[in-house]
Amino acid sequence: MVNKYTIRRFELALVPTVAAAYVAQSLLYDAARFEDKINAAREEGVSVQKILQDLIPYDHTWNHNMPVIVAATIFLIAWYLFHFLFFPKLQERKLTAALLTVLTIDMGLILSGTFILLNTINVDVRSNAMGQIIGLNDVTHFRLKFVLSDSVAILSLLCLYEILSQLYYKLYEKLEIDPNGRALNYIIVFLISALALAVMVSQRLIPNLMLSVGIRQLLAIIPFGITVYCLQEHYIQKMYPAFHNPSRPTDFYLPFLTHFLILGAGTALITAIMLRFFYISLPTQIIIITGLYAFSLAISYYRKDQQQVKAQLTTQVSNKSAELTSLRAQINPHFLFNALNSLYATALIEKGEKTADGIQKLGDMMRFMLHENNHDRIPLSSEIEYLHNYIALQRMRLDQTQNIEIRVNIQEAEREIYIAPMLLNPFIENAFKHGISFQNPSWIYITLTMDTTRIYFKVHNSIHKTPIHDPEEGRSGIGLENVQKRLHLIYPDKHTLEIQKSERDYFIALTLNW
Numbered sequence: 001m002v003n004k005y006t007i008r009r010f011e012l013a014l015v016p017t018v019a020a021a022y023v024a025q026s027l028l029y030d031a032a033r034f035e036d037k038i039n040a041a042r043e044e045g046v047s048v049q050k051i052l053q054d055l056i057p058y059d060h061t062w063n064h065n066m067p068v069i070v071a072a073t074i075f076l077i078a079w080y081l082f083h084f085l086f087f088p089k090l091q092e093r094k095l096t097a098a099l100l101t102v103l104t105i106d107m108g109l110i111l112s113g114t115f116i117l118l119n120t121i122n123v124d125v126r127s128n129a130m131g132q133i134i135g136l137n138d139v140t141h142f143r144l145k146f147v148l149s150d151s152v153a154i155l156s157l158l159c160l161y162e163i164l165s166q167l168y169y170k171l172y173e174k175l176e177i178d179p180n181g182r183a184l185n186y187i188i189v190f191l192i193s194a195l196a197l198a199v200m201v202s203q204r205l206i207p208n209l210m211l212s213v214g215i216r217q218l219l220a221i222i223p224f225g226i227t228v229y230c231l232q233e234h235y236i237q238k239m240y241p242a243f244h245n246p247s248r249p250t251d252f253y254l255p256f257l258t259h260f261l262i263l264g265a266g267t268a269l270i271t272a273i274m275l276r277f278f279y280i281s282l283p284t285q286i287i288i289i290t291g292l293y294a295f296s297l298a299i300s301y302y303r304k305d306q307q308q309v310k311a312q313l314t315t316q317v318s319n320k321s322a323e324l325t326s327l328r329a330q331i332n333p334h335f336l337f338n339a340l341n342s343l344y345a346t347a348l349i350e351k352g353e354k355t356a357d358g359i360q361k362l363g364d365m366m367r368f369m370l371h372e373n374n375h376d377r378i379p380l381s382s383e384i385e386y387l388h389n390y391i392a393l394q395r396m397r398l399d400q401t402q403n404i405e406i407r408v409n410i411q412e413a414e415r416e417i418y419i420a421p422m423l424l425n426p427f428i429e430n431a432f433k434h435g436i437s438f439q440n441p442s443w444i445y446i447t448l449t450m451d452t453t454r455i456y457f458k459v460h461n462s463i464h465k466t467p468i469h470d471p472e473e474g475r476s477g478i479g480l481e482n483v484q485k486r487l488h489l490i491y492p493d494k495h496t497l498e499i500q501k502s503e504r505d506y507f508i509a510l511t512l513n514w
Contacts, residue, residue, distance in 0.1 A: 007172070008084070011165070016076055023072045027065055030122070034060060037123050037136060044133035054136040055123070063121035063138070074113035075154060081106045082158050083165070107155075114151040118142040152223070224292065227266025231296035234259055236303055263293060358396050361389040377418040380455070380514075383425075384410055384448070390425055391446070394432045404436060405443040411450060417514050419455065420490045424448070426483040427459045427508050434506065435461030455512040463506050 041051055086102050119142050126135045238255035267289050368386050391408055398404055428446060436442045444461040487495050487510075494513035501507070 007169070011083075012080075015079065019072055019076055023068060027068060030064060030068075031060070034064075034123050037125055040125055041133050041136055046133060046135055050135055054126070058121065058123060058138045060123075067116050067120040071113045071117035074109050074116070078106050078109040078113065078154075079158055079161070081109070083162060087162055107151075110151045110154050110158075111147065114147050114154060118146055118150065223266065223270050227262070227270065227292060228296045228299065230262050230266065231259065231293070232300040232303065234262060235297070235300040236307075240300075240304060263289075267292060358393055361393050365389050365393075375421065378421045380413045380417040380419055380450075383419060383421065383423075384412065387425060387428060387446075387448075390428060398436065403441040405441075407443075407445045409446065410448040413450065417450065417455070419512060419514060420486065423483055423486065423490075423512075424457055424510075426480055427457070427510070430480055431459050431461035431506070434463055437462075437464035440464055453513060455510075455514060457510040457512070458508065460505065460507045463502075463504060 038051060042048070081102055086099060086106060089096075089099050119140060121138045121140050123136055124139045125133045126137045128134050234255070239259055242255045267285075270288060270292070365386060368382065368389075387410065391406070395406065398406075428444075431444045431446070435444050440462075442462050442464065445459070447456070447458040449456045484497065487497060491512060496509075496511045498509040499507070
């Protein structure tokens with residue numbers, strides 16, 4: 001498969017060939033018009049001698065053909081500089097003095113080529129006051145204001161070619177990576193469209209289309225939009241930082257000067273294009289300049305405000321995410337210590353199946369902590385299984401002969417419901433830590449139910465000033481504080497948490513909208 005450099009060499013041969021064909025076709029068309037003017041004069045009765053006399057100062061080859069050929073050659077040189085020298089370096093972001101020199105030379109070539117093209121001399125009929133053709137004379141369409149507008153048109157064509165060629169390069173690169181992908185279809189459509197455009201140009205449909213009324217307004221609107229985009233983009237990228245953090249005087253004046261150079265260039269461009277087709281008074285030009293700057297400034301302030309809002313939201317999300325990660329990291333070791341302490345107490349009492357069963361349940365719980373707990377949402381069934389394992393482990397360390405009552409009513413989920421992990425267990429953990437005493441009657445009631453839109457979770461337990469011995473007693477508990485913060489972060493408007501506490505009991509009721 002050929003590479004991009006082969007395509008560029010092909011371009012180097014194709015574009016001059018197409019340009020030469022177009023120039024030849026245009027010269028033939030103009031030669032036919034020249035003959036039509038002569039025939040029109042002869043049909044009106046103008047003598048051959050009069051026609052020859054009128055044509056003495058006119059040489060069609062030097063006055064018309066040569067300027068067109070020279071202008072076309074200059075435009076080809078400008079295309080070569082723009083396409084092969086300027087734009088590739090611009091893509092590499094190497095805006096050096098040499099590159100600016102190339103751009104300056106390129107713009108000079110376009111201006112000079114346009115100047116020469118507009119100075120071509122054509123032959124037209126000469127009529128009297130009655131509208132009768134009385135001879136021929138040579139005319140030119142040169143206007144100084146047309147040099148700028150037509151130069152902009154040529155530059156726009158170069159930019160359009162560059163955009164289309166870069167698009168083709170990208171499609172071709174994708175085709176090399178994936179030969180069976182959609183890039184091949186895009187390339188086929190692209191080539192068919194390019195062929196249709198070439199046919200329209202060869203038949204002189206494009207120049208005629210450009211002169212239609214609707215296209216004239218469009219040609220005036222497009223540079224307005226481009227100028228507004230450049231102004232507001234420069235304000236955001238250069239002027240705004242220079243206003244707020246100027247380290248040197250040039251850091252302020254250079255962006256300020258560049259900004260108004262863009263404004264002046266855009267205004268001249270719009271005015272030149274509009275004057276090419278319409279008459280614009282001075283007050284109208286002033287209104288255009290004012291509107292141009294005001295519109296770009298309004299967009300700049302709006303974009304800057306949106307960027308600041310986005311930055312604030314991004315910072316908030318980042319902070320909340322970091323806080324949530326930290327809270328989760330705190331929960332894991334806290335529970336691990338409690339579970340290991342429970343197994344330690346059981347191992348001291350007996351050895352055998354009960355201990356093995358406890359270790360198995362702990363393994364299931366640790367598997368949950370390693371896999372499920374790292375997800376933003378998990379099935380409620382997984383959370384319920386975790387609760388059952390935890391409660392079973394806690395029962396193992398309790399002496400069933402003591403006056404301890406534990407009631408568990410957990411409704412199994414009938415369908416997949418997803419919640420954030422480790423929201424429910426800290427409340428149960430708190431109940432077992434502070435609600436069990438071997439010296440006094442103790443009780444824990446756990447209820448979990450759900451309907452079509454909500455989950456209802458309640459934990460009611462006794463409180464004892466001296467709970468059962470816990471090796472972590474004296475250390476600050478962080479489970480409940482963490483889960484409350486997580487609820488505010490994950491379910492800011494979709495939960496209610498009620499906590500009632502007295503000297504004898506502790507009650508929580510959590511409702512989650514899922």
